Amino acid sequence: MRLPYPIAVVATFVLAVVLCLFGAGYAVTSVEDSSERAVRRALSLQGFEWAEVEADGLRVVLTGMAPDEATRFSAITVAGTEVDASRVIDEMEVEPTADLEPPRFSAEILRNDSGISIIGLIPTNTDRDELVQSLKSLDPSARVADLMETADYPAPSGWDIAISYAVQALSQLPRAKVSASAGLVKITAIADSPEDKTRLEQELTRAAPPSLRIGLSISAPRPVITPFTLRFLIDDSGSRFDACSAQDEAARDRIVAAARRAGLTGAVTCTIGLGVPSPNWARAAELSIAALAELGQGSVTISDADITLVARQGTDHALFDRVVGELENSLPEVFALHAVLPEPEMAQAVGTPEFTATLSPEGLVQMRGRVGDETLREMADSYARAAFGSDAVYMATRVAPDLPADWPVRVLASLEALSYLHNGAATVTPDAVILSGTSHREDAKAEIARVLSARLGDAKDFTLLVTYEAPPKPVDSKPAPEECEARIAEVQERNKITFEPGSATVSAGSLDAINQIADILRECGQIRLEIQGHTDSQGREEMNQKLSQSRAQSILNELRARRVLTSSFAAVGYGETQPIADNDTEEGREQNRRIEFRLIRPEPVEPEETGLEALENTDAAAGQDGAANQTGNAPESDAEDQ
Known part of the structure; x- marks a missing residue:
């Protein structure tokens, strides 16, 4: 039986709809399965097994726990290489981040004639305003440029000590760069003279706490010699x-x-x-x-x-x-x-003109002999009073005619040369200037030679009989730290410090040596000293380490009991790690069981460009470029003059 035409049309349409729905569902399922398999395979190949993939139509949903944010982003990127990135839906989570390592805190301080600048990263709990104010107190007229950043982490051990010492050191250094970090301060500075360099190195070393490592690089500029x-x-x-x-x-x-x-x-x-x-x-x-x-x-x-x-x-x-x-x-x-070429000497006429100035060790000056006129006498008197003191000059010269034309120059030059001596005499004759005596300055003879060469000119001979005499030490001056270390070593050579067997108790026979060392340290004042304990290799290494530390601390306590200032001392045990003799013999083991007193010396500082200097060099280069653009010429480079 044939279906009516309308029914056949409707049935055909229904069947087509069913077939389309079935085909679309199959296509969607196929796309979902292929996308899911492709993304999962790509993630597995990249090591992202923790990521789960679920396809929902055209959407590809990623779930799972990523170890960190960077890994999560990498997983999304890998998925986007397999399917359209717009189809990737991120529902992944990130594991809670563990505590991050604190950053390295450091500060670099630059001080010069232009002011003070500080740059670096400091802990938030560091009193920034107090630090800037302490720098301003070094020179109230100087401008302090604060270029510091902060990080919210606790200050590391040794940070506060380093910053405090950096500011203290900068108070003595008008031209310096100080780099401070936890437990370490590096100082690069310029001194006015070699003597000032030595003084600064000693003072800065003495002032540093024993727990702080310091590096010193202090240079003294070459002197300008005029005349050469x-x-x-x-x-x-x-x-x-x-x-x-x-x-x-x-x-x-x-x-x-x-x-x-x-x-x-x-x-x-x-x-x-x-x-x-x-x-x-x-x-x-x-x-x-x-x-x-x-x-x-x-x-x-x-x-x-x-x-x-x-x-x-x-x-x-x-x-x-x-x-x-x-x-x-x-x-x-x-x-x-x-x-x-001097002519042969002839018999000198009676009454050869002569001017003599003598300087006593007490600083008193007497001038005798001849001057050409009253003006020269007044000039010599005024110069001597200015050089040696108004109450230290006795004038006993007389005016005489017919003196050489250069007599005033020779007299004043001899007085200037005499001012370099501690005591001595200057004698002026028509043919020579003779200076004799002693000086507390090692370079006195060279300086006098320069003065006389410049004042007297060519073809004028002079004689220098000057010897150097070391200046007496001030009564209250302290010996150098190196001298203190050597004196302590001499005491230990005569009487070694020993202990009761297996303990940190000082033996009775060593108390006299400790008394002598305490006397030396009281005389030396505050120096940075490490009291080192050493043992032989017998026994366990851990026990030897503890024993050496206890013995070093015992010596430190003995010095404190004798009223020695030990704030700059440190007691350190080295155990059996630093032998000085063979541990296979009893004599060697006896030498290795010892106490040593060693100065804590500064570390060498390698010159390097800091962040602050980089900023300054950038500014200088920008200034040169700006000037070149204004003139239309490229800036010329200056040769460095050493």
Whole structure:
């Protein structure tokens, strides 16, 4: 039976709908299964097994517990490579993050004539305002640039001590860079002189707490020598320098080698400084010293580019002429030679004019002899009172006519030279200036030679009979830390510190040694000292370590009981780790069982550019670029002058 046409149409339409629904469902299921399998396989290959994948139509849902945020993001990225990223639905969670490691806290402080700058990362609980105020108190007129950042973490051990010491050290250093971190402070600074450098190193080392490691790099600039002077003499007593200057170590070595060839013996002091008139200074000095050595005796004085060669009286004229001629032709350009061959002495007339000034060890000055006029007498009196004190000068000179024209210059130059002495005398005659005496300054002879060379000029001879005498130590001065360490070692050589067997109790026979060490430490004052305990290798290593620590602490307690200030001392046990003898013999083991007193010395500091200096260099470079753009020219680089 045939179905009616309308019914057949409806049935066909219903069947088509059913087939479409079945086909669409199959297609969706197929897409879901293929997407889920592809994403799961990709995640597994990348090691993300913890991630669960569930397809919901075109949506791909990721679930699971990611170990961290970065891993979660990586999983999403991997899924996005297999299906369209817009279909990926992130429902993953991230495991709670464990406590992060605290950052490294540090601060760099730069102080110079422009002010004080501080940059770095500091803990939030550090009193920032108090730190800035402590820096302002160093110089109320200076500007303090605060470039610090903070992090909310507790301050590490040793941080507060380091910051406090950094500010304390900076109070003595007007030009310095101080880098502070937990338990460590590095200082790079410039001192005004070598003496100031030594003083600062000692004071900064003494002031540092024993638990704080410090690094010191303090440099003293080369002195500016004016005039640049060298004076070398050969006489009956041998060869010697009255003054020696060089522009660098290589030039100094060449000059000293030339002097050795000319007969110089013993130690030599040759100042390295700035102000050399020519890079050929060392060559000119070598030639001049060699010429003097060939003449036999006399003196050669180089003041800047002027060379004065004075031969010994009685030198053969032919030899003098040949040596001077060869020297003139060999000298580098710029240098000018003035050679003098003294005439034979004639009987001096009675009443040869003379001016004498004497300086007593108490600082009293007496001036006797002749001056050309009243003006010179007043000038000499005023100069002496200014140099030695208004109440320390006695004037007993007389005005005499017919003195040499350069007499005033020679008199005033002799007084200036006398001011470098502790005690002595200056004598002026028409032919010479003679200065004799002692000085507490090691460079006094060189400075006097420079003064007389500059004041008297070429062809004027002078004689220096000046010796160095170490200044007496102030009554309240403390010995150097190195001296204290050496004295303690001497005490221990005579009487070793020993203990009762297997204990930290000091033996009765060692109490006298501890008493002597306590006396030395009281005299030395506050020094950074480590009291070290050492044992032999018998027994367990852990027990030896504990025993050595207990013995070191016992010595520290003994010193405290004797009223020694021990705030800068540390007691450290090293156990059996630092033997000084063979532990296989009884004699060796006895040597290894010991107490040592060692200074805590600063660490060397390697120069490096800090973040603060990088900012300053960037600003300077920007300023140079700006200036170049204004002028239309590229900035020229400056050669570094060493």
